[in-house]
Amino acid sequence: MKFVDEFREPEVITRTAEEIRRLADPGRHYRIMEVCGGHTHAIYRFGLKDLLPTNIELIHGPGCPVCVLPMGRIDDGLSIAQDPNVIFAAFGDMMRVPGTTGSPLEHKARGMDVRIVYSPSDALKLAKNNPDRHVMFFAIGFETTAPSTALTLVRAKEWGLHNFSVFCNHVTIIPAIRAILDSPDMRIDAFIGPGHVSTVIGCRPYEWIAKNEHKPVAVSGFEPLDILQSIVMVLRQLKAEEAEIENQYKRVVPWEGNRAALGAMAEVFELRPYFEWRGLGFISQSALRIKDSYAEWDAEKRFVVPGVRVTDPKAAQCGEVLKGVLKPNQCKLFARECTPEHPIGALMVSSEGSCAAYFNYEHRKTEMVISISSVA
Amino acid sequence: MCLAIPGQIVELFPDQPTAAMIDVVGVRRKVDLGLLQDNLPVKGDWVLIHVGFAMSKISEEDAIDQMRMLRMLGEAEFAKEEVEGYGLEDS
Numbered sequence: 396m397k398f399v400d401e402f403r404e405p406e407v408i409t410r411t412a413e414e415i416r417r418l419a420d421p422g423r424h425y426r427i428m429e430v431c432g433g434h435t436h437a438i439y440r441f442g443l444k445d446l447l448p449t450n451i452e453l454i455h456g457p458g459c460p461v462c463v464l465p466m467g468r469i470d471d472g473l474s475i476a477q478d479p480n481v482i483f484a485a486f487g488d489m490m491r492v493p494g495t496t497g498s499p500l501e502h503k504a505r506g507m508d509v510r511i512v513y514s515p516s517d518a519l520k521l522a523k524n525n526p527d528r529h530v531m532f533f534a535i536g537f538e539t540t541a542p543s544t545a546l547t548l549v550r551a552k553e554w555g556l557h558n559f560s561v562f563c564n565h566v567t568i569i570p571a572i573r574a575i576l577d578s579p580d581m582r583i584d585a586f587i588g589p590g591h592v593s594t595v596i597g598c599r600p601y602e603w604i605a606k607n608e609h610k611p612v613a614v615s616g617f618e619p620l621d622i623l624q625s626i627v628m629v630l631r632q633l634k635a636e637e638a639e640i641e642n643q644y645k646r647v648v649p650w651e652g653n654r655a656a657l658g659a660m661a662e663v664f665e666l667r668p669y670f671e672w673r674g675l676g677f678i679s680q681s682a683l684r685i686k687d688s689y690a691e692w693d694a695e696k697r698f699v700v701p702g703v704r705v706t707d708p709k710a711a712q713c714g715e716v717l718k719g720v721l722k723p724n725q726c727k728l729f730a731r732e733c734t735p736e737h738p739i740g741a742l743m744v745s746s747e748g749s750c751a752a753y754f755n756y757e758h759r760k761t762e763m764v765i766s767i768s769s770v771a
Numbered sequence: 772m773c774l775a776i777p778g779q780i781v782e783l784f785p786d787q788p789t790a791a792m793i794d795v796v797g798v799r800r801k802v803d804l805g806l807l808q809d810n811l812p813v814k815g816d817w818v819l820i821h822v823g824f825a826m827s828k829i830s831e832e833d834a835i836d837q838m839r840m841l842r843m844l845g846e847a848e849f850a851k852e853e854v855e856g857y858g859l860e861d862s
Contacts, residue, residue, distance in 0.1 A: 402843075403836060433774050436844065437840075437844060440843070440844050440845065441843070441844075512856070513822065513823060513853045513854075513857050514803075514822045514823025514856075514857055515822060515823070516803055516823050517823065517857065536822075539775075539821055539826070540822055542806050543803075543806070543822045543823065543824040546803065546805045546806065546824065591774070591775050591819075591821065594819070594826055594827050595826070617774065617840060617844075618840050646830070646833050647827050647829060647833070653806060653807075653826070653827070654809055655805070655808045655809045656806045659805070659806065
């Protein structure tokens with residue numbers, strides 16, 4: 396509760412937390428999944444769990460693009476960049492993510508030309524400024540990021556820039572939610588829908604979750620009050636035994652999404668028949684690949700890709716944590732073999748992963764309490 | 772990387788209709804407006820920016836709240852670093 400005073404409208408936050416306590420049936424246990432890694436980060440950072448009754452459990456979903464990327468894809472991308480003519484360009488988030496032969500940053504230390512870019516369009520400019528080299532942009536992200544990669548490819552074609560390609564790892568959120576709901580040990584009562592993904596796809600793609608699966612969804616903003624209001628929305632629905640899609644983040648998310656962004660994606664990308672997700676395994680039609688009309692800019696078509704497959708260590712229980720069956724600290728490897736410094740499982744890889752967030756906020760807090768009390 | 776950065780449009784370029792100069796806490800960089808081409812912002816408008824592209828138009832009040840939230844999340848410095856990193860051609 397110590398953060399409440401720092402929040403915007405602290406009285407409203409306190410009132411909303413009280414409403415949550417009123418709505419939650421003490422005889423029932425609620426499992427609410429926040430799909431987006433940004434929400435996971437915000438929930439831990441703001442200590443929102445402390446404002447909730449103990450029978451409301453927040454399950455941290457698959458919406459962290461770095462976490463769900465299979466290690467083999469990193470190996471594949473780095474293998475293309477072994478060619479000294481190739482510049483490997485990627486977002487900073489990717490730089491420390493380990494492949495089997497090390498992270499992009501470690502490859503840079505061994506002589507690979509690895510560059511951090513903050514925008515796919517800057518990777519394109521890098522190609523323009525280096526006409527004798529080939530720039531490969533290692534693209535990751537959900538529908539928030541995919542339209543930017545798509546427009547960058549449209550520009551590459553318009554400019555006739557042939558020394559540029561994209562190694563596409565873009566994934567789509569809906570099939571991952573479906574995979575979680577389809578799994579036999581699934582135990583989710585309601586969803587907090589991703590905010591910025593929904594600025595692109597809108598709210599309509601979630602309708603089947605309410606209609607067919609009878610689970611409430613509230614598309615949410617990222618402020619403490621946004622997240623608490625979204626919890627109120629789904630609790631009200633659960634109490635009334637209703638299931639609808641509610642848009643808590645109306646100030647940013649249009650119901651129909653962003654047509655220009657969806658148009659750019661449709662121009663450049665098509666669905667892959669299937670794609671592997673770390674922690675969840677193969678999910679059909681869950682990722683994007685570059686259409687044949689843009690084959691010239693598709694790194695997977697321009698270069699020989701080894702197609703490396705690395706299975707996650709069996710002891711890592713990422714899948715169970717993702718589905719809400721286990722809490723991060725209930726995994727056998729948590730804080731022992733698997734830490735943010737040496738991640739073994741998918742969810743420890745990025746700070747938005749649920750295990751890393753749990754480690755950084757909850758685990759370190761507990762350790763501190765233990766060490767303080769032992770000193771006292 | 773889900774968190775978007777709020778910025779204000781401070782300059783538009785007649786010869787580049789899909790580019791704009793934005794200001795994020797005093798840092799000025801060019802961003803791409805291609806994803807807002809159905810409803811292009813004008814000078815003074817506030818937008819949410821993600822990986823160098825304006826994604827949505829927002830109110831000034833929401834922009835201030837978003838920046839405040841990034842600060843509370845400890846992400847404001849990363850956001851500034853990201854914006855400073857945009858615009859390779861100018862470096």
